[in-house]
Amino acid sequence: MQPKSNIVHLPVYEPGKPMEEVKRELGLTEVTKLASNENPFGCSPKAKEAIVHELQHTSLYPDGASVELAAAVANHLGVNTDQLIFGAGSDEVILMIARAFFVSGDETIMATHTFPQYKHNAEIEGAVSVEIPLKEGKHDLPGMLERITERTKVIWICNPNNPTGTIVTLEELESFMKEVPERVLVVLDEAYCEYITDSEYPDGLAFLSRYPNILLLRTFSKIYGLASLRIGYGVGHPKVIRYINQVREPFNTTRFAQAGAKAAIEDQSFIQFCREENAKGLQFLQSEFQRLGLDAYPAYGNFVMVNTGRDAEKVFNSLLSKGIIVRGGHKLNFPASIRVTIGSQEQNEKFINALEVSLAELTIEV
Numbered sequence: 001m002q003p004k005s006n007i008v009h010l011p012v013y014e015p016g017k018p019m020e021e022v023k024r025e026l027g028l029t030e031v032t033k034l035a036s037n038e039n040p041f042g043c044s045p046k047a048k049e050a051i052v053h054e055l056q057h058t059s060l061y062p063d064g065a066s067v068e069l070a071a072a073v074a075n076h077l078g079v080n081t082d083q084l085i086f087g088a089g090s091d092e093v094i095l096m097i098a099r100a101f102f103v104s105g106d107e108t109i110m111a112t113h114t115f116p117q118y119k120h121n122a123e124i125e126g127a128v129s130v131e132i133p134l135k136e137g138k139h140d141l142p143g144m145l146e147r148i149t150e151r152t153k154v155i156w157i158c159n160p161n162n163p164t165g166t167i168v169t170l171e172e173l174e175s176f177m178k179e180v181p182e183r184v185l186v187v188l189d190e191a192y193c194e195y196i197t198d199s200e201y202p203d204g205l206a207f208l209s210r211y212p213n214i215l216l217l218r219t220f221s222k223i224y225g226l227a228s229l230r231i232g233y234g235v236g237h238p239k240v241i242r243y244i245n246q247v248r249e250p251f252n253t254t255r256f257a258q259a260g261a262k263a264a265i266e267d268q269s270f271i272q273f274c275r276e277e278n279a280k281g282l283q284f285l286q287s288e289f290q291r292l293g294l295d296a297y298p299a300y301g302n303f304v305m306v307n308t309g310r311d312a313e314k315v316f317n318s319l320l321s322k323g324i325i326v327r328g329g330h331k332l333n334f335p336a337s338i339r340v341t342i343g344s345q346e347q348n349e350k351f352i353n354a355l356e357v358s359l360a361e362l363t364i365e366v
Contacts, residue, residue, distance in 0.1 A: 004124070006104075006123060006124070006126055007123070007124055010120060010123060010124070011116075011120075018033075019031045019033050019325065022320060022323070022325055028323045030323055031323045031324075031325060032323060032324050032325065032343065032347050032350050032351065033325045033341075034324065034325060034326050034340050034341040034342075034343050034347060034351055035325045035326050035327045035339075035340075035341065036227070036327075036341065037162075037192075037222060037301070037302055037303045037341045038221075038222075038225070038227050038341065039222065039223060039224070039225035039227075039274060039302070040341075040342075040343040040344045040347055041225065041273070041274050041277065041344070042225045043224060043225030043226050043260065043264055043270075044224075044225070044263060044264045044267040044270040044271075045267075045270075046263040046264070046266070046267045046270075047224075047225075047226065047260040047261075047263040047264040047267070048260075049263065050259040050260055050262065050263035051229075051256050051259060051260045053259065054255045054256050054259045057255055058255075060255065061251050062251050062253060062254050062255040062257075062258060063255075063258065064250050064251050064252075066084075066086045066253060066258050067081075068258065068262055069086065069258045069261055069262045070084050070086070072261075072262045072265055072266060073233065073261075073265055076265050076266075076268075077205060077235065078205070079205070079208070079235060080238070082238040082241060082242075083208070083235055083236060083237070083238055083241055084233055084234070084235055084241065085233060085234045085236075085241050085244050085245055085248065086231065086232070086233045086252070086253050086258075087231070087232055087233065087234070087248070087252060087253065088230040088231065088232075088252055088253060088257075089219060089221055089230045089231065089232045090189070090191060090217045090218065090219040090221075090232030090233070090234070091117055091232070092230075092232070092252065093217055093232055093233065093234045093244070094117050094118060094121055094187075094217070095117075095121045096244045096247050096248055097121075097154065097185075097187060097215070097234075097244060098121035098122050098124065098125045098127070098154075099121075099125060099247040100243045100244045100246065100247045101153050101154055101185065101243070102122055102125035102126065102127040102153060102154070103125070103126065103127075104125070104126030104127070105126065105127075105128065105151065106125075106126075106127040106128070106151055106152075106153045107127065107128045107129075107130055107149060107151040107152045107153065108122045108127050108128070108129055108130065108152070108153055108154045108155070108156065109130045109131075109132065109144050109147055109148065109152060109154075109155045109156070110129060110130075110131060110132070110155070110156040111131065111132055111133070111134050111139050111140070111156075111157075111158070111161065112131040112132060112133045112134060112333075113133075113134050113161075113163065113164065113332065113333055113334070114134075114139075114156065114158045114161055114162065115156075115158050115162045115189060118156040118158075118187075119131070122154070127153070128151075130147050130152075132144050132147060134161070134164065134166075136166075137161070137164035137165075137166045137297045137298075137305070138161070138164070138166045138167075138168070139157055139158075139159075139161060139166075139168050141157075141168065141172055141173075141175070141176040144176075145176065145179050145180070148180070148181065148184060152181075152184050153184065153185065154184070154185045154186075154187060155180065155184060155185070155186045155187070156187050156189065157173075157186065157187070157188050157189065158189040158191075159173075159188055159189065159190060159193075159201075159202070159204075160192050160196070160299075160300045160301045162191070162192075162301075162303075163303075163305055163327065163329075163332050163334070163339045164297045164305050165297050165298070165299040165300060165301055165303055165304060165305055165339075166297055166298055166299075166300070167196075167198075167200070167201050167298075167300050168202070169200040169201070169202065170199075170200055170201065170202035171200075173188075173202045173207070174202070177207060177210075177211050177214065180213065182212070182213050183213070184213060185213050185214075185215060185240065186211070186213060186214045186215070187215050187217060188204045188207075188214060188215070188216050188217070189216075189217040190204050190216055190217060190218050191217065191218065191219045191221070191222055191232075191301075192222055192223075192300070192301030192302060193218065194222070194223040194224075194271060194275065195222075195223055195274075195275055195278050195279075195300070195301050195302050196300050196301070197275070197279075198300060201300060204216040204235075205235070208235065208236065208237070212236075212237040212239070212240070213237075213240075214236065215234055215235070215236035215237075215240055216234065216235040216236065217232065217233075217234055218232060218233055218234075218235065219231075219232035219233075220232060220257075220260075220261045220264060220265075222301075222302065223271055223274050223275065223278075223302070224261070224264045224265070224271070225264070225274075226257070226260050226261060226264060229254065229256055229257040229260055229261070230253075230254075230257060231253050231254075231257035231258070231260075231261050277344070278302050278342050280345070281342040281343065281344070281345065281348050282299055282302075282304070282342050284345070284348055285304055285340070285342060285348055285351075285352070286299070286304070288352045289304075289306050292355070292356065292359065294306050294307060294308060294309065295307045302341060302342045303339055303340060303341045303342060304339070304340055304342065305329070305334065305337055305338075305339045306337060306338060306339075306340065307334075307336050307337045308336055308337065308338060308355075308359065309336060310336060310359065310362045310363075311330075311335065311336065311362075312328045312329035312330040312334065312335055312336055312337055312338055313328055313330040314362055315328070315338055315355075315358055315359070315362065316328030316330065316338060318358035318361060318362060319338075319351075319354055319355065319358055322354040322357070322358070323350075323354075324350065324351050324354045324355075326338045326339065326340045326341075326351070327339040327340070
């Protein structure tokens with residue numbers, strides 16, 4: 001068997017450790033998972049009702065065009081349905097973008113430390129990844145502009161950036177888009193945008209009418225709490241969406257996902273509740289990090305990257321032994337940091353208590 005020569009070196013994506021595995025390995029009865037940026041409050045009760053209702057249709061294929069969901073999303077966002085494409089999570093939309101636009105030898109620009117699936121999918125298609133180091137945890141947009149060549153097809157901007165949580169501001173994005181050639185597609189990944197109320201954060205939707213070469217990525221996995229159903233979407237110019245649709249697999253999203261997402265986006269009161277609770281949790285964690293003398297990146301989504309001043313793998317394992325799962329920076333090229341999801345107040349307090357003990361234990365070891 002001979003696979004593509006350009007995939008044999010690619011790493012396999014490593015998700016956060018599942019709670020069941022941690023319980024089994026460490027003999028714990030209670031585990032708090034704050035590693036995968038999931039919504040601690042679950043999903044809208046209306047979404048649950050819609051999913052249960054779909055159980056009677058398990059033998060039927062889903063609507064390949066996601067017509068009802070597209071209408072609901074278009075109404076909520078104020079766009080047309082031909083500006084939308086749905087995937088099994090925004091991950092699949094990233095895959096489809098790479099499949100639709102890249103041929104071997106093309107170039108694509110992204111940050112050095114950002115969501116790894118941009119690079120992963122580009123390299124599967126034989127594209128060359130041009131990585132621009134972050135500056136103080138933020139995208140270096142001028143640096144990205146300098147690296148644009150005739151071979152550049154796509155630029156990826158994760159906003160807020162995963163794993164650092166920092167943002168590209170409205171002013172920065174405006175200046176950047178004015179300089180990007182119209183032939184280059186700019187993918188603006190806004191997976192966490194619904195959490196943000198800061199006036200400096202740009203709403204990508206406002207850019208669509210002026211820049212047909214911008215494509216937004218959004219998801220129902222984060223604030224909407226439907227991560228297990230795997231559904232996300234792209235928003236862009238109809239011509240760009242049509243190109244991506246040409247490589248989309250039929251029936252790529254399920255009846256359950258479509259029904260749950262439609263009900264979820266129509267229940268904005270639940271989303272407002274999650275946004276407010278997340279803001280409280282973020283403020284709590286930031287104040288606790290300050291009390292503990294720890295430096296954290298400015299955070300805008302539902303997670304924080306904090307420098308523990310200690311070996312990240314040791315901090316990760318120490319927290320794990322106490323039933324707290326976070327994302328260790330040793331897996332993300334941040335050797336002294338951890339990324340923690342903002343949980344409920346109870347979860348946040350458990351994490352801080354465990355972190356304080358872990359830091360003290362590791363200090364004694366030194």
